[in-house]
Every structure is written in structure tokens, then in C-alpha cells.
Amino acid sequence: MLVSSLVNAGLLLLLGAALYAAPSPLLNPRTVPFGVRVPPERAEDPRVDAERRRYRAPVLWATVVGTVAATGLGALLDSVAAGVVTGLVLCAVAAVLWLRAHRALSEAKERGDWYAGLRQGAVADTSLRTDPVRLPWAWSVPSFVVIAVTAVIGAFAYPGLPDTLAMPERSGDGTRYHEVATTFWTAFSMVFGQILGTAALLALVAAMLRSRADLDASRPAASSARHRRFLALTSRALLAISAVVDLMLLGLSGMLWTDNRSTPVLFTVVGVPALVTLGIVVLLAVRVGPGGERLPEGADSENTGMVQRDDDRHWRAGGTVYTNGDDPAVLVPRRVGMGWTLNLGNPRALIGSVAVLVLVLGAAALATLGLLG
Incomplete structure (x- = not known):
């Protein structure tokens, strides 16, 4: 209690x-x-x-x-x-x-x-598309190493596993375990989670690096430079989170293969990575801010005399949903919270959403078949 x-x-x-x-x-x-x-x-x-x-x-x-x-x-x-x-x-x-x-x-x-008497405008930096911020592949190496270590340990453990495995699941009164047949899919379910999760995050980071920038119309050059720093820091933080999550799945795999049902161990395996992830997010919010607003821009005197264009008509549901059929961008900076959101007025965004949904449902079906098998 x-x-x-x-x-x-x-x-x-x-x-x-x-x-x-x-x-x-x-x-x-x-x-x-x-x-x-x-x-x-x-x-x-x-x-x-x-x-x-x-x-x-x-x-x-x-x-x-x-x-x-x-x-x-x-x-x-x-x-x-x-x-x-x-x-x-x-x-x-x-x-x-x-x-x-x-x-x-x-x-x-x-x-x-x-907005009476104010010059409204929107600016774009084409170099963000012709010379985009590169995906920091080096920061993805820890995730790949953790996945490889998990797979190797699993390969050695698999021949000696019992006929059934205890799978944890959340219930109304805490964590319970149910027995499933030991198969390739059930034994390596966490490894598949590592692979799918890391691949999805890499795809997200790649899309983020080519997303539309919400540059300051009054200081376009300084704002563009700041945006590049923001993308570099955010992509590294996301890949660091990916490695932390993969470590958590390594720990869960170890508990599965050794039939360890200790609640303190489970809390440690899940709780410590959760706290580390929260710390990375908080640090990003405090030091970087939404869209990199907290990063320094420099001391130049650039000022175009314009303010950001009032585009409220394209935002719905309290500024959380963006729909603009004339905007070719698929991902745009969020207005509420940090990160990006889809342009639901762009057919490509809708197609991408359906594709992601199909992948998620397919992965869930595959996991279910593995559990039942």
C-alpha cells in the first residue's frame, strides 16, 4: 500500500x-x-x-x-x-x-x-537545405555498441534458457509476470526494441535536421547561426537519450534471461535511465530553450525592423496543431512545448503519419505473435 x-x-x-x-x-x-x-x-x-x-x-x-x-x-x-x-x-x-x-x-x-504599424515578415536561410547540419553519427555509436553487447549476451544465453520466460506487465496493483513460450522472438524482444527504437530516433533526427526553421525576422543571420547550434545540440542530446534507453533494455533483457523478478532491481533498471533522460531534457530546456532561444546570438547590430508574421490562422487547438496546405514543410517548430510537429495540411505529412502507424501496428502484431508463440 x-x-x-x-x-x-x-x-x-x-x-x-x-x-x-x-x-x-x-x-x-x-x-x-x-x-x-x-x-x-x-x-x-x-x-x-x-x-x-x-x-x-x-x-x-x-x-x-x-x-x-x-x-x-x-x-x-x-x-x-x-x-x-x-x-x-x-x-x-x-x-x-x-x-x-x-x-x-x-x-x-x-x-x-x-500588430498595427508593424512590418511583418518571414525569412528563410536556403543554406540550411543546401548545406544542412550533419547528423552526428559518432553520437549514435554508443547505441550500436549497447545493441551489439545485448545481442551477443543473448546469443550465449539463448541455448540455456528454460522452456518458458517470465514477461513483466503493468497491472492495476503493480508489476505482474506471465509465462510465455521461449522462442527467438520472445527471447530477443528487447533487442528488437533497441533496433527499432534506435532506427526510429535516427530517422527523427535526420528529419529534424532538415525541418523548417522559425528564424527571427529582425535578425535573420544571427538567428540562422543560433539555429544551427540548436540543431547540433538537440541531435546529440536525442542520440544520448537513445543510448540510455538501449541500456535500460539491456538491463530488462538481463532480468528476462536470468528470471530475475526483483522489484528493487526492476525499479533500478527502469528508474535510473528515466532519471538520466529527464536530466538531459531539463538541461536542454534550461541551457538551450525552445528553438534555441536561450543560446547567445552574438553582439552584432543587425536589425531589419521587421517582426515575425502573425500566422495564428494556421494553428488550431490552442496552438498545438499546424495545418497549412501552402507550406511545403512537413515538420515545423512546435508553438507549445519543445520540439517539432507535423504540418497536417501537407499530404506528405499525412502519408508519413500513416506509414509510421503501420510500422507501429506491425511491430505490435509481431511482438504479440512472439508472445503467443
């Missing part, structure tokens, strides 16, 4: 902290509060601060109430299900509050005509 209560409390507190920090410039571009494009001089407008307070206060109270409720129910039912359900409710509350703030800022911008 104590473990379930602690897991529920930790889940809700971490989720609540993330939702509370969501409107922060640390996680979103400074000139896009709540997914609404505003001129730079309006980024710290009193109405923006007011909407942040109106969002954060209810989120804070909902986190406190949800944590208490989930902790109590976890102790009563000895289950983490209460924390999961309460977390979903907390996310729904935050989404409603976000949409309210988004609508309020959009209306304030329209009523106040915040």
Missing part, C-alpha cells in the same frame, strides 16, 4: 509541476504565449502575465487535491490506477484552462490591434 501511495503521489506531483510550468518561456517561445503569436514588445504584456496567473492557480489547486485523492485511493485500493485516472483528469483541467487563456489572448490581440 505504501508503494502504491508513493507512486501515485510522485506521478501527480511530477505531472502537476510540468503542467504548472507549461506557460513558462522556458518551455515555449517567448513571443508565443499560450500558442498566440504576439509582437516581441507584447511578450511581457500585463494581460499575458494575468492569463498565466489565471491558468496556474487552478492547476496548482487541482494538483494538490488530485495528489491527496490519488494517494488516499492508492493506499485504500493498493493500486496505481487511481494515480493514472487522476492524472488524466488533471490533464483535462489544464487543457481547458489553456484553451481559455489562448482564446482570451487572441481576443485581446485582435481588440488592441497589437
Whole structure:
């Protein structure tokens, strides 16, 4: 009961902290509060601060109430299900509050005509396509080494494995194990996960390096140089995370092959890589920022006198969904949170989404067949 209560409390507190920090410039571009494009001089407008307070206060109270409720129910039912359900409710509350703030800022911008008298523009650096930032292959070597080590250990262990293997699975009252027949697919399931995960991340990094850059219209040259540094740092961080995840799967494979069902060992094998991954993400957010906003640009006096074009009409669902059929880009920088999102108005993005979905479903079907075999 104590473990379930602690897991529920930790889940809700971490989720609540993330939702509370969501409107922060640390996680979103400074000139896009709540997914609404505003001129730079309006980024710290009193109405923006007011909407942040109106969002954060209810989120804070909902986190406190949800944590208490989930902790109590976890102790009563000895289950983490209460924390999961309460977390979903907390996310729904935050989404409603976000949409309210988004609508309020959009209306304030329209009523106040915040872009009146300003020269709007968009800039592009063609060298980002003709001479793109190179994929840092050296940073993928640790992942390949871990995969190779896992496969070699598995090859030596496979002949001596028992007829059945204990596969862990999450349930409402913790981790349970179910017996499956020992086959090539079940014994090396984690290795397949390493290979697929690393390949998918490499493809993501390659696509990211050729994605559209959201350059500052007032300082295009300095912004382009900063964007290159941002891509280099982000790609290295993602490949480092890939290696950490592969190490976790190596540990899980070892537990599977030795029939180790120790809960402390499982928490260590999963928890330590999770904390390392979280540390990399936090460091990236603090030192780099969304789109590299926290990286220095240099001391030059470049200023075109333009501001970023107001393109709110292409963003839906509180600034989280981008649809622009006239934009050839498939990946574009996110407005809410760090990273990239698909241009759902581009047919290539839809085709790519379907292809990824087919691959995921195929991998899931393959894993299911392996478990049943």
C-alpha cells in the first residue's frame, strides 16, 4: 500500500509541476504565449502575465487535491490506477484552462490591434537545405555498441534458457509476470526494441535536421547561426537519450534471461535511465530553450525592423496543431512545448503519419505473435 501511495503521489506531483510550468518561456517561445503569436514588445504584456496567473492557480489547486485523492485511493485500493485516472483528469483541467487563456489572448490581440504599424515578415536561410547540419553519427555509436553487447549476451544465453520466460506487465496493483513460450522472438524482444527504437530516433533526427526553421525576422543571420547550434545540440542530446534507453533494455533483457523478478532491481533498471533522460531534457530546456532561444546570438547590430508574421490562422487547438496546405514543410517548430510537429495540411505529412502507424501496428502484431508463440 505504501508503494502504491508513493507512486501515485510522485506521478501527480511530477505531472502537476510540468503542467504548472507549461506557460513558462522556458518551455515555449517567448513571443508565443499560450500558442498566440504576439509582437516581441507584447511578450511581457500585463494581460499575458494575468492569463498565466489565471491558468496556474487552478492547476496548482487541482494538483494538490488530485495528489491527496490519488494517494488516499492508492493506499485504500493498493493500486496505481487511481494515480493514472487522476492524472488524466488533471490533464483535462489544464487543457481547458489553456484553451481559455489562448482564446482570451487572441481576443485581446485582435481588440488592441497589437500588430498595427508593424512590418511583418518571414525569412528563410536556403543554406540550411543546401548545406544542412550533419547528423552526428559518432553520437549514435554508443547505441550500436549497447545493441551489439545485448545481442551477443543473448546469443550465449539463448541455448540455456528454460522452456518458458517470465514477461513483466503493468497491472492495476503493480508489476505482474506471465509465462510465455521461449522462442527467438520472445527471447530477443528487447533487442528488437533497441533496433527499432534506435532506427526510429535516427530517422527523427535526420528529419529534424532538415525541418523548417522559425528564424527571427529582425535578425535573420544571427538567428540562422543560433539555429544551427540548436540543431547540433538537440541531435546529440536525442542520440544520448537513445543510448540510455538501449541500456535500460539491456538491463530488462538481463532480468528476462536470468528470471530475475526483483522489484528493487526492476525499479533500478527502469528508474535510473528515466532519471538520466529527464536530466538531459531539463538541461536542454534550461541551457538551450525552445528553438534555441536561450543560446547567445552574438553582439552584432543587425536589425531589419521587421517582426515575425502573425500566422495564428494556421494553428488550431490552442496552438498545438499546424495545418497549412501552402507550406511545403512537413515538420515545423512546435508553438507549445519543445520540439517539432507535423504540418497536417501537407499530404506528405499525412502519408508519413500513416506509414509510421503501420510500422507501429506491425511491430505490435509481431511482438504479440512472439508472445503467443
